[in-house]
Amino acid sequence: MFQYLFLYVLQIVSAQQPGTTNTASYEIREHSLIKPYPAVFSSINSYWHLxxxxxxxxxxxxLTADTQxxxxxxxxxxxxxxxxxxxHVQxxxxxxxxxxxxxxxxIWYVRDPKHLGPVFxxxxxxxxLGVILDTYSNHNGPHNHxxxxxxxxxxxxTLHYDHDRDGTHTQVAGCESQFRGRDTDTLIAIRYQNDKLTVSTDIDGKNVWKECFSVEGVKxxxxxxFGFTAATGDLTDNHDIISVHTYQLESTNERKMEDRRGILPIALTAEAERRMCLKFVKEEIFLF
Ligand SMILES: [Ca+2]
Known part of the structure; x- marks a missing residue:
């Protein structure tokens, strides 16, 4: 009985607290958002912008209603x-x-906030960085998922997001995830530590993070x-943000001392995928 109780408590803790490893962290209130969203409503000193x-x-x-x-x-x-x-975003x-x-x-981590545009x-x-939750498959090629x-x-x-290919030739990594239309609470966790990017989901109502992907070499x-955007076109959905919890994680002294403002965003592993896709494009042209 005690074992089951312990496991249950452990699951709750692992779902509510950052990370899968033991690292120090604390929540940054200014980068978090919970009901009833007072910061959004106070227009003068608000650090949130719609x-x-x-x-x-x-x-x-x-972000969008279920209209075109x-x-x-x-x-x-x-x-x-x-x-x-x-x-952690619900x-x-x-x-x-x-x-x-x-x-x-x-879900964005970008240099220029507050813009509207064609990328969702x-x-x-x-x-x-953009962590893209794409609900519609725009193309039906061999790269389809x-x-x-x-x-x-x-x-x-320098990179263009290509909707016709669902961004497959510019993606760092990805996974299929049935997050749409669920009765359960749906959450995503994005963890960035020591140039490693890990995305996990909690969509089955089990209060447990399931890893979607993890990649090293992300600068x-x-x-x-931080920002959140959504879009509808001919097809529609409600895209709702319920809550945001952001945690500062423990950093090495080297990273703390480094002037990180000038770092150029890059994913060292993405180049191979792009090259693979270029080959795919050539094959398509050849076959045509
Ligand atoms: Ca798409």
Missing amino acids: TGNTIVTDRWIR SKQGGLWNLLPVTYPDWEM FKVHGTGKELFGDGLV GNQDFFHG VHPYISAMVNNG LPSHYY
Whole structure:
């Protein structure tokens, strides 16, 4: 009996606290957001900013409603001064569509906040990281995968997000995840520590993180901004942010002392995937 109780408590703790390893961390209130979202409502000193069609109620922050051609954003305006962090986001993607729905939402860590644009409600050729929760598969080529699909893209301002290929040739890593239309609470965790990016989900109502992917060699500068955007087109969904908890993680002395502002965002492992896709494009042309 005691063993079961202990396991249960352990699961709760592992789902609520950052990381899968024992590292010191504490929550950064300014980068977190919980009901009833007072910071969003206080306009003068607020460090949260809304763009586009975003609607705030006492229950959710709706980046897009379940209607066509909408885009909206929720941006934090305080730069992230600490090098290592973990963010837990409770979100909800839902709508009336049974077979067709879209387009998706993105959690950002970028240089330039507050922009609207074609990449799920943010600008293209961005600087930084986007963790993309894509609900609609735009293409049916050999690179197709089951949607919804979660992927990460790291950009230094030179890369275009290609919706026609669902961003597959610029993604660092990804996984399939049935986060849409769930009755359970759906959460995603993004952990960035020592240039390692780990994305996990908790969508089955079990209060346990399941790893989506983990990649080393991800270089991100400090002083970028967190944000959330979503978009609909011909296809629609409600894209809601329920809560955000951001934790500063323990950093090595070297990382703490380093001037990290000038670091160019790059994922060292992404190049191989892009090369692979170029080969794929050549084959397509050849076959055609
Ligand atoms: Ca897509």
